[in-house]
Amino acid sequence: MPFINDRMAANESERLDRQALAAERDLANVPNPYDVTKTQGSRFGFDLAAIDAHLAEEIIGQHEARALICETLELALADIGDPRRPLATCLFLGPTGVGKTEIVRALARALHGDADALCRVDMNTLSQEHYAASLTGAPPGYVGSKEGSTVFDQDLLEGRAGRPGLVLFDELEKASPEVILALLNIFDNGLMTVASGGKTYSFRKAIIFMTSNLGTKAIYGAQTATLKERIGRLVSGQSYRTAGEIAENELLNRFPPEFVNRIDRVQIFNPLRVTQAHELIGAEIRRINKRLERRGVQLILSEPAIEQLREKGFDQKFGARDLKRELRKAIEIPLARHIVACEGKFSPAGQTVWLRAVPLNGVMSFDTIKDRPYRSANDD
Numbered sequence: 001m002p003f004i005n006d007r008m009a010a011n012e013s014e015r016l017d018r019q020a021l022a023a024e025r026d027l028a029n030v031p032n033p034y035d036v037t038k039t040q041g042s043r044f045g046f047d048l049a050a051i052d053a054h055l056a057e058e059i060i061g062q063h064e065a066r067a068l069i070c071e072t073l074e075l076a077l078a079d080i081g082d083p084r085r086p087l088a089t090c091l092f093l094g095p096t097g098v099g100k101t102e103i104v105r106a107l108a109r110a111l112h113g114d115a116d117a118l119c120r121v122d123m124n125t126l127s128q129e130h131y132a133a134s135l136t137g138a139p140p141g142y143v144g145s146k147e148g149s150t151v152f153d154q155d156l157l158e159g160r161a162g163r164p165g166l167v168l169f170d171e172l173e174k175a176s177p178e179v180i181l182a183l184l185n186i187f188d189n190g191l192m193t194v195a196s197g198g199k200t201y202s203f204r205k206a207i208i209f210m211t212s213n214l215g216t217k218a219i220y221g222a223q224t225a226t227l228k229e230r231i232g233r234l235v236s237g238q239s240y241r242t243a244g245e246i247a248e249n250e251l252l253n254r255f256p257p258e259f260v261n262r263i264d265r266v267q268i269f270n271p272l273r274v275t276q277a278h279e280l281i282g283a284e285i286r287r288i289n290k291r292l293e294r295r296g297v298q299l300i301l302s303e304p305a306i307e308q309l310r311e312k313g314f315d316q317k318f319g320a321r322d323l324k325r326e327l328r329k330a331i332e333i334p335l336a337r338h339i340v341a342c343e344g345k346f347s348p349a350g351q352t353v354w355l356r357a358v359p360l361n362g363v364m365s366f367d368t369i370k371d372r373p374y375r376s377a378n379d380d
Contacts, residue, residue, distance in 0.1 A: 042079035043205065045162040051110040057286075058106040059099045060279045060320075061270050065092065068267050069107060072207055076164050085190045087164055089208045089262060091172070093247050094269030095220060097319020100211040104168050111163045118166035119156040119206075123175035132178040136194055150194060150201070157206045165206035172212045173254055180259055187262035210263075215250030219243045220271055243268050272319050277310040280320055284327050295339060297353050299331075305357040305364060331357060334364045 048070065055066050072088040075081055081088075092100040105115040112118075126134055134151050159165035169175075169183070186192050190204035222243040241249075247268055251260050272280070281301070289298050301309075313326025338355070355366040 042077060043162065044076045044079060044164055046073070046077070046111060048073055048077060051107070054110040055103065055106055058109075058283060059103045060283060061272055061276050062099050062103060065099075065103055065267050065269060068265055069103070072265075073164075076207070083204060086167075086187065086203045087205065087207045088264050089187050089210075090265045090267065091210045091212065091251075091263050092267050092269060093212055093214060093216070093219065095216040095271060095317075095319060096213060097321040098269045098272055099320065100269055101168070101170055102320075104166060104209045104211075108166050111166070112160055117156065117160070118168055119151075119153050120168045120170060121151050122170050123173075123179065124171045126175045126179045129176045129178040132176070132182045135179060135182045136192065150192075152192070152201050154201055157201060157203055159205055165203075167203065167206050167208045169208070169210040172210045173214050177256075180255060184259060184262065187259075214254055215246055218246045218250070219268060222246055271316060272314075273316070274310070274314055277314045277323070278306065280314075280323055281306055281309055281327070284324065288327075288332065296351065297339065297355060299335065299366075300354065300356050300369075301331075302356055302358045304359050305331075308359050308362075330364055335366060338366045 051073065052066065052070050055069065059066065068090065072090065076087050092103075094100055104118065108118040109115040121135075126132070136150065157165045157167065172180075182192075186203050187208070190206075191200055191202055193200045222241060244266075247266060248260075251266070285299060285301060292298060309323070309326055309330060312330070313323040315322040335355070335357075354369045356369050357364045357366055359365075
């Protein structure tokens with residue numbers, strides 16, 4: 001009965017996929033969506049303090065961006081904004097790998113229990129003018145016009161159970177000018193009617209986020225310039241511009257003024273520094289350990305292992321992504337090899353095996369330790 005066997009295999013595969021995703025969702029510090037704070041007459045209710053705590057643990061070095069998100073959520077809780085506009089329209093600027101996209105995913109996890117519970121549009125896929133139809137639907141007379149289909153999902157725009165929806169336009173600067181203009185009505189009145197006129201999407205219960213790498217080199221120079229360098233420029237007759245001034249100039253050079261004028265908040269992300277590498281490694285090891293729970297394995301890093309990862313994996317130019325690549329190469333691949341080689345040799349079911357990563361001639365080896373130490377290097 002090949003059909004039944006195939007169906008059983010597919011069901012098992014789906015179950016394992018859900019289990020793997022649950023490990024990512026069920027972080028210990030994710031707020032319970034049923035623990036809510038709700039003001040009288042408000043459409044929204046959630047635990048703001050728990051959400052902020054989750055963002056603080058997941059996103060390193062971006063205190064101002066966290067504060068912006070908390071202020072936005074406070075406005076949503078009070079529900080005193082214009083009901084005919086999106087709850088907020090925010091633009092995140094900064095170099096690659098500093099957490100612009102990840103902070104929105106962390107917010108989705110904190111609000112809805114799932115990092116994918118947001119309407120995400122990768123604007124680099126909309127780089128040609130005819131791709132504006134992906135947002136507004138095909139115009140009358142074209143194939144697909146009657147369906148009025150777009151990349152938006154109304155359920156995700158509406159949010160869930162009194163929590164706002166989240167929209168992310170990622171890598172905004174890569175979109176064509178026609179796509180950018182298609183966003184004007186969304187930002188202005190929170191509605192978008194498809195080109196055929198048959199359906200209207202509402203963004204009025206959603207927070208809109210955008211990310212961009214515009215002007216990151218000049219912004220980084222302004223952020224990291226020492227007082228001596230700033231004074232030197234002024235003395236030599238050169239003008240000195242702040243990061244905010246550079247950002248505003250870059251935005252107006254790339255986008256029409258009516259688009260920039262509809263953005264509520266622009267937040268410049270801080271460059272990651274080598275002193276934050278320890279925290280970044282700790283955050284990544286916590287994520288790995290959540291995925292390892294279903295294998296009955298937990299991992300800690302020795303101080304030499306952390307130092308090796310910091311030296312080889314931290315590059316300010318590439319941010320946290322470079323560190324993730326090094327973790328995959330130096331930790332995940334050797335750990336996978338160790339787990340496969342030791343399959344069936346670990347402790348009985350129900351007991352957790354603790355492995356300690358120790359570099360040996362530049363390659364990670366894993367020692368089994370009897371009990372978890374009271375405090376490990378990746379607890380910070």
